[in-house]
Amino acid sequence: MKYFIFRNYTIEPFFKDFEAEFSGYEDISVVPDADRYVWWYFAPYKINNQTAAGEIENYGNLLEFTFCKIDANKLVFVFTMQPIFCLNYQTKENTVNGAIINYNQKIRKLSEKYKNLKIVDFAEFVKMQGTVSLPLIDWKFYFFSQMPLNPKLANDFSHWFARQIETIELKRKKCIVLDLDNTLWGGILGEDGAEGIKIDETYPGNCFLFFQEYLLELVKNGIILTVCSKNNEQDVIDLWNDHPNLKIRKEQLAAWRINWNNKVENIREIAAELNIGLDSLVFVDDNPTERELVRQLLPQVETPDFPEKPYLFPEFVKMLTDRYFSIYEITKEDREKTQQYKENTERKQFESKFTNFDDYLRSLEIELTIENLSEMNIARFAQMTQKTNQFNLATKRYTESDLRDLDDNGAQIFGLRVKDRFGDNGLTGLLIITNYETAIDTFLLSCRILGKGIENVFLQYVLMRLKEQGMKTISAKYIKTLKNCQVENFYEQNGFILNNYTEEIKNYLLSLRDINYTISDIYKITEI
């Protein structure tokens, strides 16, 4: 991934870990070809505030001018400007700060207008430096080599910036696994009893209340909450039902394992039940022995240290958010995720009432909607390519601009919306057909809708549509990853002919003339 960086100061050491080229200082004369662009201008460290403010205003104009020249399909990461060094000769004066505020407002407006302009909020990095002893500026390097930031912060910056890119690419952890005693409340339920545990408005109960409120907010932001605790399940269920102060009860949880079994096994079971990978989990437990066990046996699971004292929860939740759960923007599907996972559990219970599987499917009243790429769904389409691991035949990761490219090149992009009597799963499937060589480029489904034959109907419906359009043959690929072995034989099952294969890739062909699928009337299918 090649980055080109527009800048007004010496910042090369901060991009050591990236393949990056740099503009001249304040040089916007050329826009060379690159995969991604960065715009990082600092407020000038000037003695005269009018001069500084004038330059800042000009930087905003330079950005607008330059941004227009960059390919609209390429991401441009624009840093917010921060007042790092300002001389306020008069307390009431606001010349430089005012100019910085205007500059930041301008880039935020641009980001609302142009989807490929993504904000990188440098204020977050500046705030983080409050927690380390290094000064933000080492003036020696400023005067010696025009460095606006202490070069010894380069490694911290590199990690931080890599995480910012992840949030823009919509990568984050999906699920948090929580212990109960001394994690969600103070004290031990089995010993102190429901009246003895600490969760109220006084210290230390207010710290745990703070943490529970945070977890509730995570749910609203689409993170799945689960519990893994050594306790008597009935005691906890009684507490959930009766304790007035709890914020997190069974309604907020997508799954729990409350028993005396090994936590490693319990965590494995939770991941399996929710159909998500272990590397999507963050495990939070106050007990260092349990944490160590999980670190040793489940290294894919993130296991952060737990705060030593309850009053340190704010720093802890800030760390959890920044490191694991923040994301550039949240889609509607994300927000409804816990609800959807719960609905799926209800569906599983419902299933046992039927002897005939088709009867069961029919009773679900499944409605499938197939929709083409649009500005309304492009963020979700890109997110599905980034996040779907298990039911994903080729596992190609796309950004919004990649999808626009495909669309411009004539690809047919079909999204699938799935609804049944228990609820709306939203956009949960994606099928991309390229046309320069008629091929299935991407076929994926979210795991939460599997087990109902939807994957077959979706594929077959689209293939029949292509046949009607007059296409003769279509090729397809299965590309093996660590996580997608469940779909290893999916194309065979749908009548594709295996053409050739290696360890990693299976290539298929299908003659559309030979197929004649009957789409079952179990599913109500509409196209929009």
Added chain:
Amino acid sequence: MKEKIKEVMLRVFQLDEIPDNISQSNCTKWDSMNHLNLIVELEEEFDVSFEPEDIAEMKSLDLVENKLKSIH
């Protein structure tokens, strides 16, 4: 001390070996940006802080070593 300096240079210049007579004039990797990187790494490795005058002078392995010895 010389060996420790060489280790830092290996890392910064990404070379396989550092000749004893290395200097800014005979090493293409030792450009102004890497000079800065070298200074940053040396300051961290030896827990010292150079003055800009020192930085401008430290243009060969020998000169780097002399400077470090003089402030240690």
